[in-house]
Amino acid sequence: MHHSLFTLKNHNFIDRKIISSFHRNMDQECQISKSSMYVNWRNKPAIEGQHGGILAASFVLVVEVLENLAYLANASNLVLYLSKFMHYTPSSSSNIVSNFMGTAFLLALLGGFLADAFFTTYCIYLISAIIELAGLLILTMQARSNSLKPESCLSANRNTKCQETEGGKEAVLFIGLYLVALGVGGIKGSLPPHGAEQFDEETIQGRKKRSSFFNYYVFCLACGALIAVTFAVWIEDNKGWQWGFGISTFAILISIPIFLLGSMVYRIKIPNGSPITTIFKVLAAAIFNNYLPKNGRNAVVNTNVSPTSNSNERKEEITEDLSFLNRAITNNSNLPRFSVTTKQVEEVKIVLKIFPVFISTIMLNCCLAQLSTFSVQQAATMDTRIGSLLVPPASLPVFPVIFIMILAPMYNHVIIPFARKITKSEMGITHLQRIGTGLFLSIMAMAVAALVEKKRKKVAFQETLINSTQPLPITFLWVSLQYLFLGSADLFSLAGMMDFFFSEAPFSMRSLATSLSWASLAMGYYLSSVLVAIVNNVTGTFHHTPWLYGSNLNHYHLERFYWLMCALSGVNFVVYLIWAKSYKYGAKTGSNETQMLCKSSGV
Incomplete structure (x- = not known):
């Protein structure tokens, strides 16, 4: 009896030693597995606990504030710069801005591709920031030099037609703009995945932190936008555009050393x-x-071979x-x-299954394109005073920006924890539910925009100012309503898309997949330009003048265009619901068998 008890105790002791040794070995294997996928800035294996984490992601968030400030300080007000100083028509100005912003976001695919394939997110950011800096310097010089701008004209003289920018002056403008677009694209394609890579996806806590990172990434976008549409726009309107471009140049310049300060704690994914x-x-x-x-x-x-086959060649299950x-x-x-x-x-297969979600968000971003084009021009025809304060029309985005800055932390710290308790799930609100909410809000935004434009034109008729360029006696705060809806849609959709594409994409394609969020924005801006052209061609056939043509916005049928956008968004939302309902989230597994053992052993 005693001998048996001693033997049992001794046996248990040996078992515990074996189990303890197994866990130590597994821990070493897991460290090797994880470090083999990530390196530090000196190209040496990243060490868990020393590289990555919240501190590393914080540098990315600070840089994003400066980067978005540099970009939006010009983009938000660019349509007025092109019309007032470069003498383009409202329609041409809107198309130039849409094409510029669309190209910038589309080039994010190039940045994501290069980061996944040949370089790293770390290198792509630095290269892109330098390119954007060069473009901003060119635009600053053009804004400062009268010889690089078209001759001024007297707007009061109706017989004088302003000459649009052409020749070498136009070439300088577009070289500067598209160098900025190339730099912005590279940054957008590399910075978000670089921040998301700092968190360990093998743990629930790591995935939660990564989701929070995307929420705060959008929050930092809003912080940069707030400075851009208030301080920077005021400088452009009151001190000159050379100072506005100068602010952008300075912001992107100081973002580079701030990004480099985090080099010691970054973990960088090895290109595959x-x-x-x-x-x-x-x-x-x-x-x-x-x-x-x-x-x-x-x-x-x-x-059709069973996934339980013992074939040594079979490493992964083939799905149907x-x-x-x-x-x-x-x-x-x-x-x-x-x-x-x-x-x-x-x-x-994973890439093809997430592609319909990408397609369905293009229409939403087509609606968002109106924030920097027709909506700004609407506000420019209205009374932009709040008391004694004269607000620049390009500062209208301050309303959705402030709303995003309030809603993003609330979403992360109140809504999501509450949803997790209700649904008993890790995510609380799924990525697709979040994107769908953004799509629905975009429908509401276009309906509100149409009603506001109808009210604006009604005032113009009543005050007999339909043929005048004088400000209408109606406050521009009416336009802020559509900004609030579109801003909310942007918060739900952009953070949801980035988290969805990064989480669902294969490990080797994450930067490229995350860039689909920006590519969707690009396609939305391009679609906006295409819709304007199609609407003008079709309506010009049946009417004397197209809906969106001329130099006076009061002559436009903008409310009809907004109703068309509302209808198209509604159809798109229905199609999205069909796709989202059939989508199955991928089971997140490690990239190799060792990581699967790490999970099962609790390491």
């Missing part, structure tokens, strides 16, 4: 090769193998979603160019 190459390779292999002759089809792997891509997997050694792995096929 071109994700676009992987996507095209899998698609090409699937198409090619589909047309193999019958005697070659035997080389195609049977995708988008099953046509499964034909890309082949054991035929005679087809080396089309040789792809199961992992690559599954990664491409």
Whole structure:
């Protein structure tokens, strides 16, 4: 009896030693696994506890305040600069601004691609900041030098037609603008994923912190925007545009050393090769193998094999979603160019499944494009005084910006914890629910915008000012209503999109996938320009003048254009609901078997 008890105790002691040794070994394996995916700024393995975390992400957030200040200080007021000083028509000015902002956001895809494939988010940010700095210096010189601007004209003389910028002066303008666009694109494509990479996704706490990072990223966007649409816009309107561009130049200049200060604590993801190459390779292999002759089809792997197969070659389970891509997997050694792995096929499936969500957000961002184009011009025709204070029309975004700054922390610290208690889930409110809320708010925003424009034109008729350029006796605060709705939509959709694309995308494609959030904005701005052109062509065929044509906004049928946007947004929302309902969130697993063991062992 005593001997048996001693033996049992001794056996338990040995078991505990084995288990303890197993956990120590697993801990070492996990450290090696995680460090192999991330390095520090000196290209040495990142050390958990020393690299990454809240401190590293904080540098990213501070930099984003300065970067967005530099960008929006010009973009928010650019439509008035182009019309007043470069003598473009309101319609042309709106299109130039839409194309400029659209290009800047679309180039985020280039920044994300380069960060994933060849460089790192750390390097891409530094290169992009220098490019944006060069563009801002060119614009500052043009704004300062009269010889680089078109000749002034007397607006009071109706017989004098202002000459638009052309030739070398126009070339200087567009070189400066699109250097800024290239720099902004690179920063937008690298900075958000760089901040998100600082958190460990293998733990619930790490994922929560990452979600909070995206919320506060939008908060910092709003902080930079607040300074841009108040102080910077006031400087541009009262001291001159050379000072406005100078503020942007200074902001992006000091953001570079601040970013570099965080180098010691950053953890940087190692590039994994071109994700676009992987996507095209899998698609090409699937198409090619589909047309193999019958005697070659035997080389195609049977995708119906049980995932519990003991084959050593089988590293990952083949899913039946988008099953046509499964034909890309082949054991035929005679087809080396089309040789792809199961992992690559599954990664491409993930990208294709999140793509409909990207498509459905384009219409929302088409509505957001109105914030920096027609909405600013609407406010410019109205009474912009608040008491004795004269507010620049380009400062209108201050309303949604302040609302975002209040709502973002409230969302993170009140709404989400409450939702987690109700739903008993880690996320509380899912990414797709958050994006859907933004889509619905954009519908409301366009309806409000149409009603406000109808009221504005009614005042113009009543006061017989329909043919005048004088300010109308109606406060511009009416326009702030559509800004509030669109600002709320932006908060819900942008943070939701970035978190969704980063979380759901394959590890090797995260920077590129996160850039889809900005690419959606770009496509929205381009769609806005296309819609204006289509509306003018169609309505010009059936009416004497198109809806959106001329130099006087009072002659526009802007309310009809807003109703059209509202209807298109409604259709888009219905389509989104269908896609979102069928979407299944991917099960987040480690990038290799060691990480899966880390989870199961609690390391």
